[in-house]
Amino acid sequence: MSDGARWDSAYHAPVLAAEIVRLLAAEADPHGRLAVDGTLGGGGHSEALLEAGFDVVAFDRDPEAIAAATTRLRAWADAGRFTALRANYADAADHLAGRPVHAALLDLGISSHQIDDLGRGFSFREGAPLDMRMGTDAPDDAATLLNTWDERDLARLFREFGDEPRAPRLAREVTRRRATRPFATSDDLVGAIRGALGPRSGPGDFARLFQAVRMGVNDELAGIGRALPALRDALVPGGRLAVIAYHSGEDRLVKHAFREWSTACVCPPRHPVCTCGHEALGRLVTRRALEASADEVARNPRARSAKLRVWERAA
Incomplete structure (x- = not known):
């Protein structure tokens, strides 16, 4: 079994899970530190982060995802290291009660279970109802x-x-x-x-x-636009935010936000001396988006369009 496949389940195969662990746990010992999984899904990314040593608070709009992941991660919950809350990731920071966040993750795709469940209406298979709501809040x-x-x-x-x-x-x-x-x-x-x-x-x-x-x-781009700065501001100095996007518009929004936050000077390009006094809020960890390996795409074809970007708040 490949490294990433160990976190797969019948509900969902998390994309780029090994890379997420490597990049979010890279700079410090994660044990006892808090990670936010804004898109819980089947719980694969949360499990990977828990195994790395993080405590995890996870969010999802879908009650079926909350139920499946809570069952899967019950031992971690019983140990006081995992909490799942039904909420939109755009509002995740509002539920943290000021707790310091050392790592945050948004996986902007939908789960394999949501696609495969005909009644959810995400599929273009014959006879599927036109529903597509991530949760009842839509x-x-x-x-x-x-x-x-x-x-x-x-x-x-x-x-x-x-x-x-x-x-x-x-x-x-x-x-x-x-x-x-x-x-x-x-x-x-x-x-x-x-x-x-x-x-x-x-x-x-x-x-x-x-x-x-x-x-x-599901008003997804507006949700991303709200979630990114909220999660950024919840991070402790040196904390990291990772986002996996599957759509060009999503990835463009993330790329531009991360680049803007990492820019020290915003003076006009031909301005001879910096006078803006602007300071970078952090730095890009990934200069270019990371993509799933050929092996992962062969195992999970839905990973083929995934693009992972990671940003770190200034220390």
Whole structure:
């Protein structure tokens, strides 16, 4: 068994788990220090951090994830080293009661269990309901979004979250079809995608555009935008924040935030002398995003689009 595979479960295979442990526990003995797992999922990353010596407080919006991970990590919870709370990672810092955080992790993907559970509606497999809510705190499901958003907002969703150059055409196809019959299942959205993009559109297009709808349902980019500075400010000096992104928009947001926090001078480029007085809040640990190895992708194909970035708060 490869190093990362030891934390896999039937619920989910955590991505880049060995790299997460190596990078978050690199600078100091983690024993007794607090790590925040903002996206608990199946508990694989939390277990890896616990085994490394961290105490872990974990968050998830999904009650099924909380139940599965709590069962898996019960021995750690009984020892007082693991706590799971049902909450949005964007609000995680609000639940820490000022506790010093030495490491924090956000894995922005969805779990294998969520994809494989047809009733959750994340899949484009035939007959899946259009739900896609990470938790009950999401106000509307995917069907409601597709049936009520106006054409302009749908086009923006498909363009910005789905990287779709024909987003206006797809938005127009959705509004045309829903006027006759409301969207209810995956078949309806797949049919609209084929109607707009042509019969040669396939699983890659479906995955990309279903992901876009999921991100809209759960307001994911706004959540990341709130979570990043909150977790940054919760870190102790020398503490590290790691983020795994699977979507270009997510990764771009993380990259720009980490770069901004690591910049000492923000004067105009041709300014001869620094006068801004700005100080860097920390440093980039990973100059470029780390990706899963070929071995990990072969074991877990859902890791192929993962990009890991790590930032450290100034000491």
